[in-house]
Amino acid sequence: MEFAGGTVALVGGIVGLVFLLWPDAQPKPEPDPPPLVELVDSDIDHEKNVVADVVLDGRVTDRFQDRASVVSATLRNSGDNPVLITHAEVRLTAVDVVDCGYGAGGTDIKAQYDIKVPDGAIKGSTVSRKMKYTLPPHAQERVAFTVGPQRYGEGSMPHVYTFTVALHMDDGSAVVVPEVSYLSPLPLAEGFLAQAEQAISPGPGTSGGLMEPSCVSRQARSLERLVRSASRPSPELREFSKELSRIATVHE
Numbered sequence: 451m452e453f454a455g456g457t458v459a460l461v462g463g464i465v466g467l468v469f470l471l472w473p474d475a476q477p478k479p480e481p482d483p484p485p486l487v488e489l490v491d492s493d494i495d496h497e498k499n500v501v502a503d504v505v506l507d508g509r510v511t512d513r514f515q516d517r518a519s520v521v522s523a524t525l526r527n528s529g530d531n532p533v534l535i536t537h538a539e540v541r542l543t544a545v546d547v548v549d550c551g552y553g554a555g556g557t558d559i560k561a562q563y564d565i566k567v568p569d570g571a572i573k574g575s576t577v578s579r580k581m582k583y584t585l586p587p588h589a590q591e592r593v594a595f596t597v598g599p600q601r602y603g604e605g606s607m608p609h610v611y612t613f614t615v616a617l618h619m620d621d622g623s624a625v626v627v628p629e630v631s632y633l634s635p636l637p638l639a640e641g642f643l644a645q646a647e648q649a650i651s652p653g654p655g656t657s658g659g660l661m662e663p664s665c666v667s668r669q670a671r672s673l674e675r676l677v678r679s680a681s682r683p684s685p686e687l688r689e690f691s692k693e694l695s696r697i698a699t700v701h702e
Contacts, residue, residue, distance in 0.1 A: 521627065610676060649666055
């Protein structure tokens, strides 16, 4: 028995020596299988340009009536079985308020966006939304959603949300949509521009409005920097920044 044990030890030593001298001879672990679901494309565009393609939870939704940007993701399921998207998780990397207070009040409005960002959300916050969207086998489909505050009043200020989106599957895997910078709510942005215009260029016989012209100029410069540094700014954010800069140049 001692001889047999010594023989096993000797063989093990020889095998270890072979692998040490010829490392390519060592068996290599099997590579991990490729993910069944992959992100083919993602985009952020005007809602009117993609609304016909927007499908969430397996059906066309009764969408929010206000104009909005839409974040979309085109996914491919290369597997033989359907894959269920269980939830979307938004991770905020920045929250910027476009704020030149003009004292407006108003009713609290409940937002109807697909992804509702609560008050007080800051950098690093996450917002989850349950989903029940099934990707058929060997199919390529597009999902999309809007983002906005959970609630806001008519006197609230527009926000710029910068975030990534992770779409989680029932098999534990996830697909991450690259970072976007998103202006919301658009009706508040339109109201902000109207007040800024009144502050900078009041009409005949009218006062200068409730905003400080210097604040309008600061916000215009801040937004210009934000848009330049953003990897993927929404079209509405670019348009808002451009219009605010146009208004501010009159003051400067």
